[in-house]
Amino acid sequence: MSSPTRTDPTMPRQVRAAQLLLLGLALAGLVVILALSDSLTSYGLGDLMAPWILIWVCALLALKYGGSARGGVRITTIVVMVFVVLPSFSKALGAAGPAEFVDAALRIVLGLPVIVLLFLPETTAWFDRAK
Numbered sequence: 035m036s037s038p039t040r041t042d043p044t045m046p047r048q049v050r051a052a053q054l055l056l057l058g059l060a061l062a063g064l065v066v067i068l069a070l071s072d073s074l075t076s077y078g079l080g081d082l083m084a085p086w087i088l089i090w091v092c093a094l095l096a097l098k099y100g101g102s103a104r105g106g107v108r109i110t111t112i113v114v115m116v117f118v119v120l121p122s123f124s125k126a127l128g129a130a131g132p133a134e135f136v137d138a139a140l141r142i143v144l145g146l147p148v149i150v151l152l153f154l155p156e157t158t159a160w161f162d163r164a165k
Contacts, residue, residue, distance in 0.1 A: 045100050049160050052151040053096040056111075059144040060086075060093035066137050085141060088118050092148075099160075108161040112152050119145040 045053075063086035071079055092111050099107070118141055126138035151157060 046156040046160050048151050048154045048157045049099055052111075052148050052157065053099045055144055055148045055151070056089070056093045056096040059140070059148075060090050062140050062144065063089055066140065070133055070137070082137065085118050085122065088114050089141070089145075092118075103161060105158075105161045108152050108157065112149055115145050115149050115152075119149065 067079075067083060067086060070082060074082060092114050095103070095107050095111050122138040122141040122145070126135055126142060129135035129138060
């Protein structure tokens with residue numbers, strides 16, 4: 035199996051996987067918010083939506099992975115996902131009910147692979163390619 039070169043126009047599997055995970059996570063966030071919004075106050079809804087807004091930003095960044103995205107988009111996605119995943123651990127451990135646990139666990143289970151995938155050499159080479 036050959037590794038992508040700087041002139042290879044096809045997106046590596048690792049980048050595509052990160053992109054699909056982010057888009058799937060964004061969709062899961064919509065489902066979670068719609069499922070839990072009926073039983074929450076406006077403050078509770080804001081608390082629920084805060085990490086998902088960051089994920090939606092990352093999903094928007096992921097839409098640019100195949101085109102003009104460079105290393106700054108990759109680093110921005112990594113940093114934002116770290117700010118989503120780390121607090122999700124404390125939310126999962128301190129969850130008052132199963133809905134809160136599933137909410138935080140989704141961000142952890144789908145967010146950690148994104149961070150790992152964006153650190154791989156093939157991914158770095160893709161974002162460092164020539165224009």
